[in-house]
Amino acid sequence: MDSLQSYLVIAAILFSIGIYGVITRKNAIAILMGIELILNSANINFIAFNRFGGMENLDGHVFSIFVIVLAAAEAAVALAIVINLFKNIGSVDVDDADLLKG
Amino acid sequence: MADNLFILIAALVIASAFWVVFSPNLIHSAVSLLFTLFSTAGLYIFLYADFIAATQVVIYVGGILVLIIFGVMLTSKIETPSIAASSKNQFIGGMGAFAIFVIQAGIIFNTQWNIGDVQSRDATVANIGKLILNEYLLPFEIVSILLLAALMGSALLSRRT
Numbered sequence A: 001m002d003s004l005q006s007y008l009v010i011a012a013i014l015f016s017i018g019i020y021g022v023i024t025r026k027n028a029i030a031i032l033m034g035i036e037l038i039l040n041s042a043n044i045n046f047i048a049f050n051r052f053g054g055m056e057n058l059d060g061h062v063f064s065i066f067v068i069v070l071a072a073a074e075a076a077v078a079l080a081i082v083i084n085l086f087k088n089i090g091s092v093d094v095d096d097a098d099l100l101k102g
Numbered sequence B: 001m002a003d004n005l006f007i008l009i010a011a012l013v014i015a016s017a018f019w020v021v022f023s024p025n026l027i028h029s030a031v032s033l034l035f036t037l038f039s040t041a042g043l044y045i046f047l048y049a050d051f052i053a054a055t056q057v058v059i060y061v062g063g064i065l066v067l068i069i070f071g072v073m074l075t076s077k078i079e080t081p082s083i084a085a086s087s088k089n090q091f092i093g094g095m096g097a098f099a100i101f102v103i104q105a106g107i108i109f110n111t112q113w114n115i116g117d118v119q120s121r122d123a124t125v126a127n128i129g130k131l132i133l134n135e136y137l138l139p140f141e142i143v144s145i146l147l148l149a150a151l152m153g154s155a156l157l158s159r160r161t
Helices: A004-024 A028-052 A059-089 B002-022 B026-046 B050-075 B090-110 B125-133 B137-157
Strands: none
Touching: A004 A028, A004 B002, A004 B026, A004 B090, A028 A059, A028 B002, A028 B026, A028 B050, A059 B050, A059 B125, A059 B137, B002 B026, B026 B050, B050 B125, B125 B137
16 A cells, blocks of 8 residues: 555546646635645655655655745735735636736 | 555545535635645655655645635635635536546556665654755755745735735
């Protein structure tokens, strides 16, 4: 059970669920949650390859720290944008955000 | 025993992730995301990544999830959750996600992975610190500047003018 493939399959399932959420959700914050799922699946892959690759070093851990930091920055900027969107058009539905269509 | 625990944690990750994308209520989605992130930290502990598991709990659960819940509370009307969280294109999205999963599973099971000696590890914190401050010093500084700029920019963006 504790093999590389099982972790990779879990990460693949998590990635597909995140893609589904990003495609189907209309609320901008729900799309953000889907992106968080995708970033988490990438992190699981980094750590799993670092554990099972037979390496002594910890480069995968450092990369997943970078991914977590980027996720924090992305969440902060995305929520600022969402709150501005709500201030401007009164909704966070991404279908309503067509102000640039003219 | 460890196998049962692993299966339990993996099932928790997947089931709560499903509820994140399928729940009609956004608050339920956010709380379900909490379970996903916590059980992902459990998976990291299975992979001997103690520092990453702690970072996951502190930053994702303590920071990002609180931000997301703030966003939900500030923007959507909680009394009418089904309108706020309604979704569309379920069929196309489901087909696309399933196709991506099938491709990934095919790659995972058809590749001869170069699996080395699986060994236990000591605590990883000291080695991660050495790596960050020696080999990865420049990316670390760049990502620090990026985080600072992103936080200042988001504060500027969401400020009341």
